[in-house]
Amino acid sequence: MKLWLIFLVMIFGGAELFAQGFDLIDDQENYEATISETVRIPLKIKNTTDKAQFYIIRKGNNDLGGTQKGYFCLDKNCLEPGIDEFSKRVEPGETLSGLYYSLETGLVTSQNNLKFEIFIKGNPQYILQHQVTININEREAKSFIFQSKEITIQDVYPNPVTDQAFIDYKIHIETLKAKVVIHNIFGSSIGDYELPTAENRIKITVDDLTSGVYFYTVYLDNHGVLTRKLIVRK
Numbered sequence: 745m746k747l748w749l750i751f752l753v754m755i756f757g758g759a760e761l762f763a764q765g766f767d768l769i770d771d772q773e774n775y776e777a778t779i780s781e782t783v784r785i786p787l788k789i790k791n792t793t794d795k796a797q798f799y800i801i802r803k804g805n806n807d808l809g810g811t812q813k814g815y816f817c818l819d820k821n822c823l824e825p826g827i828d829e830f831s832k833r834v835e836p837g838e839t840l841s842g843l844y845y846s847l848e849t850g851l852v853t854s855q856n857n858l859k860f861e862i863f864i865k866g867n868p869q870y871i872l873q874h875q876v877t878i879n880i881n882e883r884e885a886k887s888f889i890f891q892s893k894e895i896t897i898q899d900v901y902p903n904p905v906t907d908q909a910f911i912d913y914k915i916h917i918e919t920l921k922a923k924v925v926i927h928n929i930f931g932s933s934i935g936d937y938e939l940p941t942a943e944n945r946i947k948i949t950v951d952d953l954t955s956g957v958y959f960y961t962v963y964l965d966n967h968g969v970l971t972r973k974l975i976v977r978k
Contacts, residue, residue, distance in 0.1 A: 766791055774876075774878075776878075778882065780851065782849070782907055782908055784845075787843045787844055798831055798833050799834055803858060803859070814847045814858075817846050846907075849880045855879050859873060893917070895917075903974060905975070906977060907978075908948060910948070922939035923936060926958055926959070928958055955978050956976055957974075
């Protein structure tokens, strides 16, 4: 009788393990962010079966505020906000990398509780649920890193940065030509951002940069006035 029970447990336990057929890698559950920031929640899935599988990743609840946006992205290709389900074929033993849920944190402080459901297409009875909590806080006041009669400029934020950062500024003389240049540790320019007189913030995108230390230099009428460190962390 005991052997029979052991045999049944092995059968059903093995069937359930096979039915799930994947591992979720990098299952971080808590994130800290600030307003006007974009948070990327990685959803790395490894196919642990011996055949190709279609996986469904679904955001199971709608816990977004009025000024927030959320959407699935695979590398640089993003779905429209409001599409809460993503599917992808993954080969045997392959890990689906580059998939993440991107949350634009909005303009007010809050706590978002997101739930993701992951399962193999055709087997919705075996669902892995991944709960994520994002605490969105006020952005710390940034001190001015450069002030003159021509321009006032604040430090880049967030820093370290994972996908995009911002620099706030105010130009006091309309004829001023100002820009920010991103360069690597060897001094080679890898990004050039004009500072329009009519605006007060620029967005710096680092999708094409690998993790590491970079620098940004502020130029006024083609003269560099300061250089600061920018850390990219992915």
